[in-house]
Amino acid sequence: MNKKPTNEAWGTRIGLILAMAGNAVGLGNFLRFPIQAIQNGGGAFIIPYLVSFLLLGIPLMLVEWSTGRYAGLRGHHSSPFVLQSLDKRPYWKYIGVIGLFSNIVIASYYCYIESWTLSYVYHSLIRTFDGMTETQVSGFFDNYLKLSTSTTGIPYESIFFYILCLGINIWILSQTLRKGIERAAKFFMPLLVIFGLFLVIRIVTIKAGEQGAINDGWVGLDFLWTPDLSSLSNPKVWLSAAGQIFFTLSLGMGCIQCYASYLKEKDDVVLNSMTAGFMNEFTEIVIGGSIIIPLSIGYFGIDKVMDLSQIGGFGLGFRTMPYLFEQWGDIFASLAGIAFFGLLFGAGITSSLAMGSPIVGFLKDNFGWSRKKGALAFGGIILVFGIPTVLFFSKGVFDEYDYWGGTIALVLYAAAEIILFSWIMGVDRGWKLIHQGADLRMPGVFKFILKYITPTMLILILLASAIKPRDDDWSLLSLKGWELDKSSIIGELFHKDIGPNNTWFAQEYYAEQAGLVQGVIPTETGNRLDILTGNSTKSYQLRSRHQLMVAEGDRVNVGDVLYKGKTLNTVFYIDSARIGLLILFLMLCFLVWKANKKSHNYIEFEQFNQR
Amino acid sequence: MNSSALVIMLSVQIGVSLCLLYFFYRMFKSRNNKSKQNHSQNNA
Numbered sequence: 039m040n041k042k043p044t045n046e047a048w049g050t051r052i053g054l055i056l057a058m059a060g061n062a063v064g065l066g067n068f069l070r071f072p073i074q075a076i077q078n079g080g081g082a083f084i085i086p087y088l089v090s091f092l093l094l095g096i097p098l099m100l101v102e103w104s105t106g107r108y109a110g111l112r113g114h115h116s117s118p119f120v121l122q123s124l125d126k127r128p129y130w131k132y133i134g135v136i137g138l139f140s141n142i143v144i145a146s147y148y149c150y151i152e153s154w155t156l157s158y159v160y161h162s163l164i165r166t167f168d169g170m171t172e173t174q175v176s177g178f179f180d181n182y183l184k185l186s187t188s189t190t191g192i193p194y195e196s197i198f199f200y201i202l203c204l205g206i207n208i209w210i211l212s213q214t215l216r217k218g219i220e221r222a223a224k225f226f227m228p229l230l231v232i233f234g235l236f237l238v239i240r241i242v243t244i245k246a247g248e249q250g251a252i253n254d255g256w257v258g259l260d261f262l263w264t265p266d267l268s269s270l271s272n273p274k275v276w277l278s279a280a281g282q283i284f285f286t287l288s289l290g291m292g293c294i295q296c297y298a299s300y301l302k303e304k305d306d307v308v309l310n311s312m313t314a315g316f317m318n319e320f321t322e323i324v325i326g327g328s329i330i331i332p333l334s335i336g337y338f339g340i341d342k343v344m345d346l347s348q349i350g351g352f353g354l355g356f357r358t359m360p361y362l363f364e365q366w367g368d369i370f371a372s373l374a375g376i377a378f379f380g381l382l383f384g385a386g387i388t389s390s391l392a393m394g395s396p397i398v399g400f401l402k403d404n405f406g407w408s409r410k411k412g413a414l415a416f417g418g419i420i421l422v423f424g425i426p427t428v429l430f431f432s433k434g435v436f437d438e439y440d441y442w443g444g445t446i447a448l449v450l451y452a453a454a455e456i457i458l459f460s461w462i463m464g465v466d467r468g469w470k471l472i473h474q475g476a477d478l479r480m481p482g483v484f485k486f487i488l489k490y491i492t493p494t495m496l497i498l499i500l501l502a503s504a505i506k507p508r509d510d511d512w513s514l515l516s517l518k519g520w521e522l523d524k525s526s527i528i529g530e531l532f533h534k535d536i537g538p539n540n541t542w543f544a545q546e547y548y549a550e551q552a553g554l555v556q557g558v559i560p561t562e563t564g565n566r567l568d569i570l571t572g573n574s575t576k577s578y579q580l581r582s583r584h585q586l587m588v589a590e591g592d593r594v595n596v597g598d599v600l601y602k603g604k605t606l607n608t609v610f611y612i613d614s615a616r617i618g619l620l621i622l623f624l625m626l627c628f629l630v631w632k633a634n635k636k637s638h639n640y641i642e643f644e645q646f647n648q649r
Numbered sequence: 650m651n652s653s654a655l656v657i658m659l660s661v662q663i664g665v666s667l668c669l670l671y672f673f674y675r676m677f678k679s680r681n682n683k684s685k686q687n688h689s690q691n692n693a
Contacts, residue, residue: 081653313672
């Protein structure tokens with residue numbers, strides 16, 4: 039099924055490396071890595087992290103770069119046909135659909151987060167956060183996610199920025215490779231490093247007692263890097279490190295393969311992939327590790343930051359950073375806000391462009407669509423699948439997309455491609471493929487790693503994800519069985535811990551947590567019931583059709599009826615999201631089948647003409 | 650700053666930066682070699 043290769047190619051080597059690094063450098067470098075580090079042993083986390091980089095990251099990068107180039111020379115730029123070009127058995131192209139699927143699913147919610155960063159650049163510029171308290175800044179983010187609230191006079195502000203962000207992505211993708219993605223990477227990547235270094239220098243020079251800081255900038259770095267060596271015996275730490283390497287290098291998505299498919303036959307793979315990979319590590323370890331944690335600890339102290347880290351890096355980034363920047367005075371606050379959220383936007387857009395490329399490549403290769411048409415189609419699909427994450431963000435749709443499309447699909451695809459590369463195609467042939475035109479030779483030990491270690495690690499990760507014990511506590515493992523965590527694959531599939539509201543539609547709504555009824559507060563869209571549960575307050579939004587069954591001061595237990603009336607439970611949204619994802623996967627399989635059939639017809643026609 | 654934290658942080662950050670610089674150096678070296686090869690081929 040060899041096709042005529044396209045004429046598109048990277049303009050310059052540095053353009054290719056910046057685009058590949060841009061693909062890898064994402065929001066996770068700045069918001070996920072530092073949180074993972076402080077939750078998994080501080081400085082000790084770097085040991086499993088670097089081990090995973092060597093045994094999982096580098097081998098998979100080499101596989102994706104070399105197979106991408108191989109398929110590109112045969113006219114294929116999308117994962118189904120990249121895998122198909124390595125082995126003729128027809129099922130590989132359907133396994134390759136996972137690559138297209140994960141790109142669409144991730145881009146659907148990723149573009150939404152990307153739009154938050156764009157919006158926050160704008161708000162930093164117009165000084166929206168000036169004079170706000172910490173609670174007000176946090177509340178601003180909550181309001182931003184509530185679509186009806188506008189903070190700038192623009193109606194449906196979050197949807198406006200989402201569409202704007204999608205428009206920028208479509209416009210860049212519709213240009214040729216050199217004028218679009220390569221030019222964007224050459225602009226955003228250096229800017230991102232400059233913004234990052236500016237923030238790092240400002241943060242490490244924070245002095246306790248100045249501008250409201252309670253600690254020096256170094257205190258946060260000290261906290262982040264102090265090793266807790268006992269954590270190394272915990273499998274959770276190793277799994278987290280492997281997961282972080284996976285996400286940070288954008289492995290298992292088919293994006294690297296797509297970009298590499300525009301390489302020429304004698305172009306280097308080894309040196310280019312190492313440079314792009316290490317550029318990502320530089321931005322993650324040197325820049326990403328020196329921003330949110332040292333800054334937060336400088337102003338809030340260690341205890342509060344540990345509490346805040348429970349809401350994750352994204353919460354910390356959007357809920358607290360603008361408030362902290364405000365402590366630096368008008369000009370610096372604005373500059374820091376633009377630098378930080380501009381940095382995140384640059385990191386985000388270079389990654390989302392990489393997610394769009396395989397889709398555009400697939401439509402271009404197999405259906406003869408132009409780049410412009412392909413980019414518009416990508417935008418349309420993202421809009422259809424992305425709008426539910428915007429509208430039903432709080433209902434768990436976002437998390438469902440992230441779990442199935444952004445986590446499990448990546449590991450599955452990576453496991454499939456490494457088995458295909460090292461075992462079915464054969465590691466000897468693969469090794470030659472990697473070193474074709476290479477400017478640098480990999481040490482021979484990587485041949486062994488490619489064949490045995492990386493596939494074993496991936497299978498172990500999949501297995502561990504399927505049977506993860508409750509609260510990631512691996513000491514619970516026993517031959518007699520153990521309780522599964524709700525985030526294990528089996529736990530997710532069977533809605534473990536869904537609580538008492540476990541039907542799609544109901545006439546009664548039950549309390550999901552025990553607590554004390556604080557009161558009923560009238561809001562624009564109905565009443566809000568607040569229940570104090572431990573240190574936090576759980577809020578329930580009531581509609582006019584709902585009849586309240588509890589009163590202020592009542593103590594409620596899990597399963598007690600809170601209100602009566604027609605109710606659509608969260609499980610409905612979660613299952614709808616899953617059905618949507620399944621339909622998407624089947625549709626992509628159909629398109630691949632159709633493309634393959636078309637290609638066979640074309641080859642038969644060509645052979646007939648030649649006769 | 651705690652000495653073990655400082656040692657780990659600096660060694661990892663400097664290590665990663667040096668690796669990146671080394672790869673850039675190799676890239677420019679290979680570019681020069683290739684341009685020299687092209688030059689000598691053109692002369693021949």
